Amino acid sequence: xxxxxxxxxxxxxxxxxxxxxxxxxxxxxxxxxxxxxxxxxxxxxxxxxxxxxxxxxxxxxxxxxxxxxxxxxxxxxxxxxxxxxxxxxxxxxxxxxxxxxxxxxxxxxxxxxxxxxxxxxxxxxxxxxxxxxxxxxxxxxxxxxxxxxxxxxxxxxxxxxxxxxxxxxxxxxxxxxxxxxxxxxxxxxxxxxxxxxxxxxxxxxxxxxxxxxxxxxxxxxxxxxxxxxxxxxxxxxxxxxxxxxxxxxxxxxxxxxxxxxxxxxxxxxxxxxxxxxxxxxxxxxxxxxxxxxxxxxxxxxxxxxxxxxxxxxxxxxxxxxxxxxxxxxxxxxxxxxxxxxxxxxxxxx
Amino acid sequence: xxxxxxxxxxxxxxxxxxxxxxxxxxxxxxxxxxxxxxxxxxxxxxxxxxxxxxxxxxxxxxxxxxxxxxxxxxxxxxxxxxxxxxxxxxxxxxxxxxxxxxxxxxxxxxxxxxxxxxxxxxxxxxxxxxxxxxxxxxxxxxxxxxxxxxxxxxxxxxxxxxxxxxxxxxxxxxxxxxxxxxxxxxxxxxxxxxxxxxxxxxxxxxxxxxxxxxxxxxxxxxxxxxxxxxxxxxxxxxxxxxxxxxxxxxxxxxxxxx
Numbered sequence: 048x049x050x051x052x053x054x055x056x057x058x059x060x061x062x063x064x065x066x067x068x069x070x071x072x073x074x075x076x077x078x079x080x081x082x083x084x085x086x087x088x089x090x091x092x093x094x095x096x097x098x099x100x101x102x103x104x105x106x107x108x109x110x111x112x113x114x115x116x117x118x119x120x121x122x123x124x125x126x127x128x129x130x131x132x133x134x135x136x137x138x139x140x141x142x143x144x145x146x147x148x149x150x151x152x153x154x155x156x157x158x159x160x161x162x163x164x165x166x167x168x169x170x171x172x173x174x175x176x177x178x179x180x181x182x183x184x185x186x187x188x189x190x191x192x193x194x195x196x197x198x199x200x201x202x203x204x205x206x207x208x209x210x211x212x213x214x215x216x217x218x219x220x221x222x223x224x225x226x227x228x229x230x231x232x233x234x235x236x237x238x239x240x241x242x243x244x245x246x247x248x249x250x251x252x253x254x255x256x257x258x259x260x261x262x263x264x265x266x267x268x269x270x271x272x273x274x275x276x277x278x279x280x281x282x283x284x285x286x287x288x289x290x291x292x293x294x295x296x297x298x299x300x301x302x303x304x305x306x307x308x309x310x311x312x313x314x315x316x317x318x319x320x321x322x323x324x325x326x327x328x329x330x331x332x333x334x335x336x337x338x339x340x341x342x343x344x345x346x347x348x349x350x351x352x353x354x355x356x357x358x359x360x361x362x363x364x365x366x367x368x369x370x371x372x373x374x375x376x377x378x379x380x381x382x383x384x385x386x387x388x389x390x391x392x393x394x395x396x
Numbered sequence: 397x398x399x400x401x402x403x404x405x406x407x408x409x410x411x412x413x414x415x416x417x418x419x420x421x422x423x424x425x426x427x428x429x430x431x432x433x434x435x436x437x438x439x440x441x442x443x444x445x446x447x448x449x450x451x452x453x454x455x456x457x458x459x460x461x462x463x464x465x466x467x468x469x470x471x472x473x474x475x476x477x478x479x480x481x482x483x484x485x486x487x488x489x490x491x492x493x494x495x496x497x498x499x500x501x502x503x504x505x506x507x508x509x510x511x512x513x514x515x516x517x518x519x520x521x522x523x524x525x526x527x528x529x530x531x532x533x534x535x536x537x538x539x540x541x542x543x544x545x546x547x548x549x550x551x552x553x554x555x556x557x558x559x560x561x562x563x564x565x566x567x568x569x570x571x572x573x574x575x576x577x578x579x580x581x582x583x584x585x586x587x588x589x590x591x592x593x594x595x596x597x598x599x600x601x602x603x604x605x606x607x608x609x610x611x612x613x614x615x616x617x618x619x620x621x622x623x624x625x626x627x628x629x630x631x632x633x634x635x636x637x638x639x640x641x642x643x644x645x646x647x648x649x650x651x652x653x654x
Contacts, residue, residue: 096560116563123564129557133579142575143565194565 122191496601530607546588550581
């Protein structure tokens with residue numbers, strides 16, 4: 048479907064070096080890496096916004112290496128969405144259809160259909176500058192999907208949104224991928240976002256693709272110290288999931304983790320360190336996951352502190368807390384603490 | 397509650413007010429000292445009417461030419477980098493620093509019938525010396541810079557991601573230009589065109605050299621002032637001022653509304 052063969056390109060301070068990729072039809076492919084890794088440039092090379100200095104790009108078996116963007120049939124949603132400010136929502140979505148030779152009634156029909164699908168039917172006459180971040184995101188997706196692209200390229204689609212909207216849109220992106228049977232290449236710097244969405248993912252650093260694999264493999268078998276460090280920054284557990292009480296119970300050794308949703312079978316569960324809260328006393332909380340453990344390490348990690356806690360059942364959790372929280376809790380190695388997090392913060396792969 | 401303004405705000409307001417008065421008072425006094433009945437006579441002053449119409453027509457033609465050739469140039473300057481770019485930009489800005497009489501001489505040297513280019517123009521029936529096209533050429537020479545720079549800044553302010561998205565949606569670059577770049581730069585281009593037009597309307601120096609005849613309004617004013625004195629030049633000066641301000645205001649209003 049999409050194949051990159053040894054693609055290289057430098058642009059400004061960014062570069063893509065010797066990139067090789069192979070995505071199949073309908074695959075949700077995530078490219079993950081820190082800021083400046085060259086992820087956006089990789090996306091723009093696929094879109095045809097820039098041409099590679101060497102290597103080849105194939106879409107559907109066709110060599111498109113030097114085809115202009117308008118001849119590639121890809122949908123591109125940049126990080127800032129780039130909705131045309133002089134057009135309303137309807138005209139934004141209809142923009143690409145004019146170039147497909149659609150008649151007026153066909154354009155109307157397609158715009159309505161796609162707007163219904165993406166639940167933005169009521170926004171069609173709105174000025175794009177009055178939309179919320181989540182709405183803008185949906186309109187940008189609708190505009191890209193309207194022309195029926197073979198590949199949908201998403202540049203950090205969730206980074207500009209608040210955490211609740213982000214949570215909603217994550218499921219939404221997966222649905223789009225399935226309903227429209229479109230291959231998605233999604234770029235992000237967020238590991239949890241990557242592993243919870245991807246069929247397969249690539250980890251990129253300094254222009255190079257370091258590993259391409261299924262998220263579970265990347266988390267459990269990182270191929271390089273760099274990836275290990277990256278994946279070490281989140282909590283990863285392998286366990287057996289059983290649906291229970293409208294939720295999922297995941298047995299990990301002798302512990303039960305509770306996750307939102309319903310799943311059965313072997314799963315990999317991930318929890319962000321910043322989602323795990325700490326307390327000295329048993330917390331008054333609605334969070335389903337509350338465990339007791341011993342502090343085994345406190346380490347500064349940029350603006351936050353990484354607190355490592357070993358539970359009595361032998362699992363280790365890492366929690367990120369702020370300096371003021373650390374001082375308030377007076378945490379030292381050997382202290383007994385409670386750690387807790389919501390079921391919705393547990394992502395099952 | 398009233399906040400006490402800081403001494404800086406106060407001092408700047410006083411300095412600014414002095415300049416505003418310096419600018420506004422002459423315009424105001426020109427109106428106040430011109431007898432109304434002398435202005436009412438202007439429509440019957442055939443030479444004056446002809447001069448004002450000629451000014452309007454020449455300035456509008458000149459602005460049209462600046463738009464036609466300036467917008468493509470501005471787009472190239474905004475969107476591409478090339479080795480001679482700073483040289484081209486210097487050429488664009490050059491007319492701003494040339495004294496207007498010198499600009500007139502230069503236009504005459506380059507495009508009069510005795511020059512090579514002028515000879516070619518001559519064959520097309522276009523003569524520069526003492527002609528409508530001479531006026532237009534001089535106006536364009538001194539005013540095109542404003543349009544080019546305004547349009548370039550306008551194009552530059554358009555986020556490149558709009559173009560990237562439009563292209564992936566199937567629009568070739570020329571369609572992107574008309575459907576994205578032009579509408580998004582409409583305001584700066586329009587206000588640039590208004591300033592270009594105003595600059596062309598107000599030119600005297602270069603036109604004095606290139607085409608004293610047919611007389612445009614500013615030249616007729618100079619002419620009357622030199623031959624008959626201040627009082628004789630005031631009515632037509634006042635008329636030209638009124639027309640210029642009126643058109644300027646209408647265009648500004650339209651530019652704001654869009």
